[in-house]
Each structure stands twice: as structure tokens, then as C-alpha cells.
Amino acid sequence: MTGSAQADLARSRRHLVVDGIGIAASAAAFGFVYGFAAVGAGLSPVEAAAMSLIVFAGASQFAALGYLAGGLAWPAIILLTALLNARHLLYSAALAPWLRDVPTPRRAVMAHVLTDEAFALSIAHFTRLRRTDERGYWIAAVGVTFIPWNVAALAGVFIGREIPNPERFGLDIVFPAAMVGLAAGLITGRREIVAAIVGAGLGVVVGLLVSPSVGIVGGGLLGPLAGLAVPRAAGADLEPAP
């Protein structure tokens, strides 16, 4: 690697870490609330931690606590979890071309820690670099998300009663604001702008008509088609494909 490439890598990793600070704080805050809520829903510390480590998908973990509290049967909880987490297919498909040279066993582990946040941070990092950086993925997925979420969840199990709701301090805005900010970082031309606007608009409409999770998948699937309908800008062929 040339000196210039190393400098670019170091700069982009710093950018990744700085972007990740707010996201890690948000993951920790809501992991903490999850741990506290899990105890309230009747889970033991082992069960709360197991769900956090094995499922590792915040929305479906919170939803599962609600389903359990509502007395929903396990098959229904499992089916709803699968539907709620179906959006990860999009993330995995979008990352696959970038990660094609990573050995399969490591890709299998990478998949387990693939979340909204890991996808957002790593795809922005790869796009900045115009190449893959496996360590960057681990920083985003494990350093920024997996560790803060799971450590905080365990803390929430044991000392959750002591701390007030993070929504009081506006921390619930970090997740959507970070997603929009990171989407803006991925915009390199008209196609991305159209894909983002159509994805957001369709997401809201379908989210209102059907459900928020279906809205996200619908926006993520159809937004890119609208982007592809926009003629490629002159010189866009110089952009490297992942």
C-alpha cells in the first residue's frame, strides 16, 4: 500500500470512529433500556443476555419483550422476528460485493454482527475509501455496536432501575439522525439522491399503510430502481464498482 493510500485509510478510519461515537452512545443507551425492560418482562439475566447476544437486533428484541408481555405464542414471535429482520437481506446483498475477498468463515461471523448501524458506517467507510477495509467493518459492527449494546444490556439488567429513560435526553433521535446523515455521506451523484428521496418517501407511505418495517424494506428495494432510471452522469463510469 502506498503512503497516500495508508493516509487515506487512516483518515477514513478516524472518520468512521468519530461518526461511530454518537451511534455507540445511542446503542449503549438503548441496550441499557432493553436490559431493564427485559427484566421487567420476566426474563432472567441469562435469558436477557442470551437474546441480546444471539439475536442482536434491537427492534426485534424490544418487540419480543412486548410480544411476551402480551402473551403471544412462540411461533408467532419467531415469524414476526423473521419479518422484522428481513431488511438485513438488503444490507447483506449491498455489502457482499465489497466483502467478496474475505474468507468465508469470517464472512459468516461478519453476518451475525450485521446491523443497521454496522451497515451504515461500513458502507460509508468503503465508499469513502473506494475499496474494502475489513478492519473498518469490525470497528463498525463490533466496536461501535455489538460491544456497547451487549455490555449496556447487561448493565441495564442489574442497575436499570437507577437510570432515567434516555428519551428524556433526546437520545432516541440519534438513530434516525445518524441513518440520514450517513445516507447523505453515500451520495455521489443524481442517482443516489433520487434513490434516497424515493426510498424515504416510499418508506413513509408504505410504513403508514402497512407497517414501518415493511416500509423500510419497500423503500430500500424500490428507491434504487428509481435511481437507476436516472441517466448516468458523465464520467460516472470512472467510479469503481464495489
Added chain:
Amino acid sequence: MSAGFVLLALLMGVVTYPSRALPLLAPGIERLPRPVLDYLRLVGPAVLAAIGAVNVLVQGPGGRRGFHLGIEAVAVVVCLVLTLWRRNLLPGLVAAVAIVALARAAGLG
């Protein structure tokens, strides 16, 4: 200490993992045609914008579903503008949190 729900967690993990892993582990992903790669490159902006918009406009305070145009949308727009201006997410996040926290403290959120 009870561990009965560990099995439920395992089953939830079993149905979640394939959506995370299948495309990543699928053979031949490196031979995808250019239009498919172009499509996949646009998935990032589209899905992240959809997540942000849905979280702010579809899910109101307390997770209630319905169109909601409140201080949270203002905070996200401020974050977006600051991120584009500073080329850095963190100042935008700090501003968004401050706006929402102050608004809620003032009884506006």
C-alpha cells in the same frame, strides 16, 4: 436462575441469521452483472434514508404509528445540513440531541 427463554432467543437467532448471511455467503456474488452492482450501490442511500424517514415520520413518540411531523423531523434536518456542511456526523448528532432534549424539556416535543 431461569433459562427457558434462551431457546426462544436461539430460534429468533435462527430465523434472523439467514437474512444477514445468505447474500454475503452466496457463491458467485463476485460475478454479478454491472446493472445489479449499480442497483446494490443505491441500496445504501435508499434504505438508510427510508429508516430515518420512517423512524421520524411514521413512528411518533412512544412508538405510536401514524404520520408525525414534530421536533424530531426538525432535528434530523438540522443534523443532515450540519453533516453535509461539516462532512462529519458527530456535530449533527449533538445538535439533533440538543434540539430534541430542549424541546421536550420545554414541553414542545
